Amino acid sequence: MTAPPPVRPPAEPATEKATGTPGRKPPSRLLAPLRQTGQLFALALAVARAIFRRPFQVREFIEQFWFVASVTILPAALVSIPFGAVIALQVGSLTEQLGAQSFTGGASVLAVIQQASPLIVALLIAGAAGSAICADLGSRKIREELDAMEVMGVSPVQRLVVPRVLATMFVAVLLNGLVSVVGTLGGYFFNVIMQGGTPGAYLASFSALAQLPDLYVGELKALIFGFLAGIVAAYRGLNPRGGPKGVGDAVNQSVVITFMLLFAVNMVLTAIYLQIVPPKGG
Numbered sequence: 236m237t238a239p240p241p242v243r244p245p246a247e248p249a250t251e252k253a254t255g256t257p258g259r260k261p262p263s264r265l266l267a268p269l270r271q272t273g274q275l276f277a278l279a280l281a282v283a284r285a286i287f288r289r290p291f292q293v294r295e296f297i298e299q300f301w302f303v304a305s306v307t308i309l310p311a312a313l314v315s316i317p318f319g320a321v322i323a324l325q326v327g328s329l330t331e332q333l334g335a336q337s338f339t340g341g342a343s344v345l346a347v348i349q350q351a352s353p354l355i356v357a358l359l360i361a362g363a364a365g366s367a368i369c370a371d372l373g374s375r376k377i378r379e380e381l382d383a384m385e386v387m388g389v390s391p392v393q394r395l396v397v398p399r400v401l402a403t404m405f406v407a408v409l410l411n412g413l414v415s416v417v418g419t420l421g422g423y424f425f426n427v428i429m430q431g432g433t434p435g436a437y438l439a440s441f442s443a444l445a446q447l448p449d450l451y452v453g454e455l456k457a458l459i460f461g462f463l464a465g466i467v468a469a470y471r472g473l474n475p476r477g478g479p480k481g482v483g484d485a486v487n488q489s490v491v492i493t494f495m496l497l498f499a500v501n502m503v504l505t506a507i508y509l510q511i512v513p514p515k516g517g
Contacts, residue, residue, distance in 0.1 A: 274470070274474075275466065275467070275470050278392070278396075278466060278469065278470050278473070279462075279466045281392050282392060282396055282397055282400050282466060282469075285390065285392050285393040285396075285397045286397055286401065288393055291397075292393070292394060292397065292398045295394070295395070295398040296398040296401055296402060298398075299368075299398050299399050299401075299402035300401075300402040300405060300406060302364070302367070302402075303360065303364040303402050303403055303406045304406050304409075304410075306363045306364055306367070307356075307359045307360055307363050307364060307406060307410060308410065308413070310359050310363065311355060311356060311359050311410050311413060311414050312413060312414070312417050314355055314359065314414075315347075315351075315352070315355055315413075315414040315417040315418040315421065316417060316418070316421040317421070318347070318351050318355060318418055318421075319343070319347050319351070319417070319418030319419060319420070319421030319422040319425070320421050320422065320424075320425040322343050322346050322347055322351060322418075322422060323343040323421070323422030323423070323425045323426045324425055324426075324429065326342045326343040326346065327343070327426050330342065341440035341441045341442075341443060341444030341445060342440075342444070343422045343426065344419050344422065344441045344445060345444060345445055345449060347415060347418040347419055347422060348415050348419070348445070348449050348450060348453045349449055349452060349453055349505070349508075350501070350505070351414075351418060352411050352414040352415045352418060352453055352457070353407075353411055353453050353456035353457045353460055353501070354460075354497065354498075354501060355414050355418075356407050356410045356411050356414055356457050356460065356461075357407065357456075357457065357460030357461065357463075357464055357493075357497050358494065358497070359410075360403050360406065360407055360410075360460075360461055360464045361464040361467075361468070361489075361490055361493035361494065361497070362490055364402075364403060364406070364464070364468075365403070365464045365465065365467065365468035365489055365490065365493060366468070366486045366489065366490055368399050368403075368465065368468040368469060368472060369468040369469070369471050369472040369482075369485055369486045369489045370472070370482060370483075370486050371472065372395065372396075372468075372469060372472025372473055373471070373472040373473075373475040373481070373482035373485050373486070374479075374482060375395075375472075376472065376473060376474075376475055376482075377475060377478055377479065377481070377482060381395075381473070391473070395469075396465075396469045396473075399465055399468075399469060400462060400465035400466060400469060401465075402465070403461040403462070403464050403465035403468075404458055404461040404462050404465065405461075406461065407457040407458060407460060407461030407464075408454055408457050408458050408461070410457070411453055411454055411456075411457035412454075415450070415453065423437055444514075446512075448508075448512045452504070452508045452512070455504070456501065456504055459500060459504070460497055460500070460501075463493060463496050463497065463500065464493050464497075467489050467492050467493045467496065468489045468493070470489075471485040471486070471488055471489035471492070472485060472489070
């Protein structure tokens with residue numbers, strides 16, 4: 236007599252194979268952006284906590300500070316001149332149509348200090364320094380250097396990410412002052428020389444409309460934008476996909492994500508500032 240065929244157990248449901256839990260559906264791809272957003276915020280919190288831990292990587296911070304400053308000082312100075320000129324020419328043309336030429340200096344300088352200067356600095360840091368930071372961390376990741384650091388008990392966030400984020404923040408604050416001065420001088424030159432404005436009216440309108448909180452909010456924006464640029468670059472560098480090609484894709488993504496965050500955060504900060512600080516003379 237032949238033995239009866241063995242009884243096979245029923246096949247497991249597809250959902251149980253995919254997730255390991257009976258009856259649970261696999262996670263949707265629509266949740267991937269939310270998951271990455273949460274990971275980005277988690278990295279930002281980890282960096283904020285690691286800033287106050289010891290030992291602080293002083294040498295790494297100095298090296299990164301010098302690198303970020305060296306690749307952004309000259310482009311920032313060169314870009315701020317046409318920005319200030321364009322703002323001065325546009326505002327001068329508008330005030331001439333309205334018959335308020337005496338306010339050209341104040342309006343153009345406020346636009347440069349509050350809006351143009353922090354954005355110029357942040358875009359340059361994200362494009363020049365942020366891409367280099369992302370490529371450096373990404374290459375370390377695919378070479379498994381970061382995994383080796385974790386095995387040895389060294390935190391990659393405290394050792395590598397914190398000095399780079401602090402460097403982008405401090406360089407952004409310092410560059411914001413440089414761009415504000417150069418952009419203001421460029422606007423003054425083009426308004427006085429190209430549009431026939433008077434130096435006295437330009438300076439008088441500036442002193443009549445501008446106030447110290449305008450400079451403070453510009454520096455605060457630069458500090459926050461530098462932090463965002465460093466965090467996004469570090470996050471994409473720590474999470475590359477697909478080897479060397481994934482590192483290049485991560486660099487491009489870091490720049491694009493930083494640009495989108497900068498404009499959104501700038502809109503929020505500007506709205507809050509206009510609600511809290513009253514205009515001068517108002």
